[in-house]
Amino acid sequence: MGAAASGQSSVGEPGTARIAVDLLGGDHAPAVVVDGALRACQADPALHLLLVGPLEAAGEVLGALPPDDRARISTLPIAPGDRVESWVESGVRSAVLAVAQGAADAVLSAGNTGATVTSAALGLGRCPGVRRPPLAAVLPTTAGRLVLLDVGSSIDPDEETVVTHARLGSAYASVVHGVAEPRVGLLTIGTERGKGDRLRRALPALLARADLPSGGRYVGLVEGSDVVTGTVADVVVTDGFTGNVLLKGLETAYAELGPPHRENPPRAALLLGVEGTVVVCHGAASGPDLAAGIAFAAQLHRQAAVAVMAEMIETQRGVP
Template sequence: MPERWRATGATAPGQRTVGEPGTARIAVDLLGGDQAPAVVVDGALRACKADPALHLTLVGPADAADAVLAALKPGDRRRITTVPAPSDAVGAAVHAVAEGRADALVSAGDTRAVVLSSARELGRWPGIRRPALTAVLPTAAGRLVLLDVGSSVDPDEETLAWHARLGAAYASVVLRMPAPRVGLLTIGTEPGKGDRLRRALPAQLVDLPLPGGARYAGLVEGGDIVLGRAADVVVTDGFTGNVLLKGLETVYALSGPPSRNTDPPPRAALLLGVSGTVVVCHGAATGPDLAAGIALAADLHRRNSVAAIADLLSAQRGIE
């Protein structure tokens, strides 16, 4: 495991290629998703047309990449790089980030494959054994950070304590929340509610130093996530988080988000705890979902968000 905090892969700085200021070079896994590659081609086209400073590295079958090139104007085709990968497209895409040929990765492929490839190629931050997929949900009060939503389905206490730190840092840096409130998802707000993990963890979270001036706000239930009044960050295991996320997104797709005053966040999650920007979309993602995931990855890169999160966590650990 790397012993230093870093935002990019292990490649030495002299080996990296750097894009023009304001550009974002996103590696896209063309084989990721239930309807791949057609839906990924659709998402890539939407993203490319919406953002003239976007550069895409399309990783996967040559015919799928050719479909994107054929649909673009000649001048826009210069913003497309293709990497043939007939099988392990996600591995090749992660490798492009690790070598500095791309600034971020977007995939709707198998979550386990994305997480393992990213951790192996990019490296994990010190102390992180299991990276967390971190999503943002709309609430009646605004927005809420939920993690984990699919990476660690059977975490231990140490993993969830780290996820509390990661979620607090994400809320502070990306959503600019002052002193985020961190809650633990369980089946009731009374002390002692939940399984063994939820009964044991609150004692640790009460005394756990959290970055960004965050504080532990106690136990929360599913309804608190919709309302958004009890916590700004909610920590849970990847199994429960994934079930909850997909259920809420389906409800919101049918009836609308709980607040009409906030644009709905993208249906994509950032993998926190690895040294690079990795965005994971649902396997059932649509073209617009993929485009939103690509836009999220580009925005995170342009704002240097992953490096800022790493710096905040590193500084916070240094004063513990």
């Protein structure tokens, strides 16, 4: 942990999860992040938080917790710099570095997606073969749940990037959702041949011959409706623009109308293809959303999901 960090956080306790929380990320930071951190602490007694950002905001969390719980909070103060934008982005950079240096087990940020992806790629390193780490979201479906990626990292990906995302998504569905042989679909606007743009016309042949981990298999073209029903695919790959628009539309519809399944996943996305656990919430996330994101990061750390996925993909690639 860097010299600026303070407080005692227990390392290596069974079940303990130490999450570095970016107090500066999000449309309503730090207020809703403070709220989310408090909710998460209250819900999980084995959770430790490293609060990265202004000391006053971290102080609000400490002040609201009973004395016995304060030992679970560490702080990594960041003071405002000259440029507001760079100051805000330094929150996620510092949170990522805390994980890289072993001071935390995972990062939670609701800040700018581009800054988070870049910080994570540089600070933690990308897995072999990963050019642009994708953000993978989980949506409830009438059949259960489904992994949608990318939802905002690669706006205009090339073919190879989407094929890599299919591999990462397949590993995610296997490790985190326990799906035996994940079915992977490509999102497009009609299942007739030749529909969609150049990317969508080139991808089916590449996806059909891609080796997907954990017995994953490409099941063909899917449409927006299939992301709601979940009956044809466990994983749906698309560009980050389309994925982000669809995710925000469906999440809001489910928030208004109730989810299509009793199981309602957290409104948080995992950054795949980096060597560490980085969970991203929407900029507009609420306190409960952020608490769910922190709990999700803790769950992923406890099941060593990122390491297991990386090993699964390396094995599939034939690398010992």
